[in-house]
Amino acid sequence: MYEIRRFEDRVNELFARGAIHGTTHLCAGQEALDVSLALELRPTDTVSATYRGHGIALALGMTVHSVLAEIMGKAAGCTGGVGGSMHLSDPDVGLLPTFAIVGAGLPVAAGAALAFQTRGEDRVAVCVFGDGAANIGAFHEALNLAAVWKLPVVFVCDNNVYAEYSRIDVTTPLSDLYRRAGSYDIPGVPVDGMDVAATRAVLAEAVARARAGAGPTLVEAKTYRFAGHSRADQATYRPAGELERWRERDPLTLARVELLATGAATADDLTALEKAVREDLDAVTDTVAALPDPEPATMFHNVRGATA
Amino acid sequence: MYEIRRFEDRVNELFARGAIHGTTHLCAGQEALDVSLALELRPTDTVSATYRGHGIALALGMTVHSVLAEIMGKAAGCTGGVGGSMHLSDPDVGLLPTFAIVGAGLPVAAGAALAFQTRGEDRVAVCVFGDGAANIGAFHEALNLAAVWKLPVVFVCDNNVYAEYSRIDVTTPLSDLYRRAGSYDIPGVPVDGMDVAATRAVLAEAVARARAGAGPTLVEAKTYRFAGHSRADQATYRPAGELERWRERDPLTLARVELLATGAATADDLTALEKAVREDLDAVTDTVAALPDPEPATMFHNVRGATA
Amino acid sequence: MARMRVRQAIAAALADAMREDGSVMLFGEDVAAAEGPFKTSEGLLAEFGPLRVRDTPISEMGFVGAAVGAATMGMRPVAEIMFMEFLGVALDQLVTEAATFRYLSNGRVTVPLVVRASTGSGLGFGTQHSQTLENWLTATPGLKVAVPSDAQTAYGLLRAAIRDPDPVAILEPRVLYAERGDCVTGDEGIVPLGTARVVRRGDAVTVVALGQTVRTALGAAERLGTGVEVVDLSTLVPWDRATVLASVARTGRLVVVEEAPASGGWGSEIVAAVTSAAFRALQAPPFRITAPDVPVPYNKGLEARFSPSADEIEYQLRAYLETGEVPDPWWRREGVAA
């Protein structure tokens, strides 16, 4: 989590000083969910996520080098620089190309689960999406399909209160999105998405349920987006004090308190770990910044495969 | 209702002997809903319905002549013969062109309601759609939008147990579709769609609610499709005895019993009425059959309007 | 070789592919228990069972997306869209997702998916169920589009599409489903994507047709006698430039016959590309015979006039061959529209 947070800070800096082209969507405040997911999945499981995907990519095990190089459009990035921040992917860690179209990942995750079910494998597909995505048709169609076919998929709504610049109450008649599971007769479970232990427990159960063939679950993780929506957004539309209240429950702080309280780590351990993360990030940033851009020919690669 | 039933029988005959081109979707068994709706609406209200729309068109007040001529592709039909059975319409009775794309009518009805709300009018929009349509994305998006904007619209699901050749349980994880209202924090109300009095009461309340500015309602009318889905479908996929059980609750029989029981009509009244309906239908059928087809130039009309 | 209907050829292709490859599966509305709204999946549920042949809810976005997801995990799904128009509620999954995954994963996530959709006019289904709408799919790098014109191409293009490593859309002219034709099945029956077929030889004019216009163009050509070469384009993306250019090099004249309205139609691409590449070989203006720019009308007589008939094609080809000029379409000749 600490690595993800520092990574997002770094991306923000690089973007601000023009070293990153286009747009970025930071996940600061939502790291606990990404990390919990990674901890509850097996390498053979598969994840579909969104443009706000740096955190899940790193949590699943993609390297800082590969992710940062992609975001900076380098030839060494995970797609060779043709995808960018919104399209991270690595099948080795189970990450499908992240989705830039809101809601598109849900049916695709259901389909991955369908493949597992049809072949009788005990693999699970997970889809992470936002609160805003819960209003689009693909959400409804995917949950209905997954429910009626009892697919091994877990739908995880990362409810960070905002969709772009719109607060959830402006666009959505109810803020407890887990209740939408009722429309499909599947379990809907809310969880404090700032708390790793709580989130892991809920995810573990949903994943186990899917793996056991008992069908899909809708999990709603209550989180908060510490940054703006994208690029230079300062999020001035937030009600006064809201950010500050949520920051008191910063997942990094909660995790630190927990680790120290349970004796899983000492303050010194954590300081050393954090220092190592920062140093590593600095070093990788320098390395990546010096890497070459892709050749023009790159844009012609991977448009289609060789016909047998 | 009697007129609608006989009309559908007639369409069926005409189709079988090749006098109707293309396809038709009959509504026998579902007439009580169409009639109840027409009775609870004002002429200034608006209805969006589906390809299974002969009944609602007649109930709202379109003439047998206009509807039958359209179905037979005659120049005198409501769209001049270019629309056909799936695209009946008449703004004078509040009927938008009926929708051949499943689910498409729901957002459009919400939009009609939006116009009424924006202009401060006390008009109501109603959308009738099938059980199968409750699984498509447009259903979800329209209900969410209508709920969050508190639009004066009533969504009426005509749950006739089948979508084409698929029974509801094959495609839908729950058969009580009114429960999906919970996803939008709006009222969801089931009703016996074979019973005019019960249906009228539920619709009256939902329409009043919309008119009063209290927002949308999802009404689920439990009905049954007595005919096949379309054209020559014999509906051999029905479980044995299902049709027969529903036929015991034929809305025509129930209405007849009710009318006689309350003394609203005598058996002689009804016999006379039915006879008049049959004679009228025979006469109109002969008239319409003799009408001319549209000129080729007709296909060039109404593609676009005159620019100011 | 057997004689069969186009819909039977499709069912045969699906069955053969499913026998050959356990990862092939089929889903769509009423494709399983009812064996397809147009009976293009007869026998499949019985042979391959409910895991591989599935009836879906009415949720084209959901099940096309599910096909995309299953394909990323190594299945070879065939998703059936009952009427092409319904892709209007699901286009995103095919065009924006499926077609880009290979690119967006450095070639590591692939989508060997087939989407079949029935298209076109001629059966009285009305404005919203009678269009061809190839244009929705033809500007998407990464996506292939094929259109059969008879039993053999229905069988062979579908087999090729299922084996293709990338997403392929097959647009099936609905009016042909009941047509009978000879069909070689098995590997020899496969029609490679990207290859056009010269279905009639001639040296006066090259007529490029597709789907249901192949038989109307052939009908017109027969009546005109020798001289008319008819090319069945078969694959629309990528289309077979070599075959078309070679034909035009011989004939010096190009006419494209399309079922749908002129505006936005696929034929302009053929005309434009051939003109750019073979300008000096053209002895007369290339042109397109199409439907008028109107929605498909329902009335039987109107619908029959909407798409170019063999009569209309014959008239226009004859006038063109005689005068070397582009003839007027019927609605201009009859003065009913501009």
Add this chain to the structure above:
Amino acid sequence: MARMRVRQAIAAALADAMREDGSVMLFGEDVAAAEGPFKTSEGLLAEFGPLRVRDTPISEMGFVGAAVGAATMGMRPVAEIMFMEFLGVALDQLVTEAATFRYLSNGRVTVPLVVRASTGSGLGFGTQHSQTLENWLTATPGLKVAVPSDAQTAYGLLRAAIRDPDPVAILEPRVLYAERGDCVTGDEGIVPLGTARVVRRGDAVTVVALGQTVRTALGAAERLGTGVEVVDLSTLVPWDRATVLASVARTGRLVVVEEAPASGGWGSEIVAAVTSAAFRALQAPPFRITAPDVPVPYNKGLEARFSPSADEIEYQLRAYLETGEVPDPWWRREGVAA
């Protein structure tokens, strides 16, 4: 006349239309409180209030459909699609519903609706947020499509579209939003739909451009000196044949410059129609300068090469004028692709 950015011209057009006609309303994602993701609705919520300027949920099918419904009841809604690709989840409502209601009601139900969508490459938004996708809309009788190229056309086409009695899609090149230009507002500033503008006179070649390629084509034309006539097509459906044909009649040469890949692009329609109508007037093969047939790449340098640059257009026009032959695009000249 005032100097303003394209996005300000759009906001001005919306404001003027809303002042003039109480039935005009705007909705889309973040168009109200945030004044538009690209700031194309600055000041509108404040002036016209939350009934007429509305933030929607993320449900393009829902809110485009709601716009259709509101239009049938006499409103003149403008629906904003943030990125053109999102129409892939809502195409049905625009193409299959809105465009057909007049036809399907004997002219009694009309849909005076405007859908605005931002399009194109140049800002680093990546494959799924950088396409132009005109092809999704150009084969729909009943639907008009316009593409502004500067502040004046952004203002004027939008005003005309809002007054139009039928659905109109306005595809706004996103990369131009921040560009400044002169703009006449009010009735004199209205640009009628269906009219192309000759933006530069010349007699050696007609270059037809659209949206963001108008300025790159003009840049190339300036460098080449006299001779290059540049036509800003402005409206794609229905496009202005008279102006284009008159120009080609003068120059005898036609080149279309498109931002997006060749396959399925709108330019083939121009080339095909002009070739059919003015074959004898053409002195050299007409052709198209386009992007290659690949998804839009993210990397800045790659993205800059993807769409035809002024340099590339200059090179190709010069070679064409010198040789009378169709030149190779950069990827063939450099041997990186076929």
